[in-house]
Amino acid sequence: MPRIDLEDLDDPRYTGFLRDFTALRDVQLRTRREPAEGLFLAESVEVIRRALENGYAPRSFLVSPHRYAELAGDLPDDAPVFVAPPRTVEALTGVDLHRGALGSFARPAPRSVADLLAALPPGPARLVVLEDIADATNVGAIVRSVAAFGVDGFVVSPRCADPLYRRSVRVSMGTVLHLPWARAVSWPGDLDLLREAGFTVAALALSDDSVALGEFAAPERLAFLLGTEGDGLSRRAVAAADVVVRIPMDPRVDSLNVAAASAVALWETRRA
Secondary structure (H helix, E strand, O other): OOEEEOOOOOOOOOHHHHHHHOOOOOHHHHHHHHHHHOEEEEEOHHHHHHHHHOOOOEEEEEEOHHHHHHHOOOOOOOOOEEEOOHHHHHHHHOOOOOOOEEEEEEOOOOOOHHHHHHHOOOOOEEEEEEOOOOOHHHHHHHHHHHHHOOOOEEEEOOOOOOOOOHHHHHHOOOHHHOOOEEEOOOOOOOHHHHHHOOOEEEEEOOOOOOEEHHHOOOOOEEEEEEOEOOOEOOHHHHHHOOEEEEOOOOOOOOOOOHHHHHHHHHHHOOOO
């Protein structure tokens, strides 16, 4: 479909396509709608390109004239490309999109923890497991570290923020789009599936019996378990882990941000 210069937001010919981009400020609404409607949003030129490179099927695009000039050579012919000035984009989305480019893509089918494990190659492997991390920015930052340090995939708990929410995808720099991941159904019961697949589940937390990260001998199949931004891991999750690992730090500081802690732990246990 050719470029469409968007002048009337109420044009009935485009209502179905433009619905994908409405009410972006309402996080609760979007996190309900997007999985239910089978879509996710890629924000920025770089992330849109990464989604296309990884084979995600586009539904439509909404871009400023400047960003259209950058993206025109990458956009497929079978999805409408709406071009509008920033004020029109803000009127539609409810937010000021500084990056000036949004793509709506078909969401992949959900993957179970068992499916994720079956897709992993035999031998050494690493996973990250996120329990109830509500901040989409933290989820995206952790996923970026997962990609940077060669982790094989990740698992999120039932109440964890959506890794394909727009902010998560953007902060991950689109790396979430090529990483295998799964959402647990039973929690913390699905941790047993990791153990049955030969993984040692290491909870990153503070406890009297914890092992300092520098002294932790990482096994060949390792799953790091990370908890919420404020309270950390639940007692049930810690009890379900095989070992508790702590990051030694100045006693005047009680903890690191969960995204920073993930980067430290993954760097320290990286494979050669």
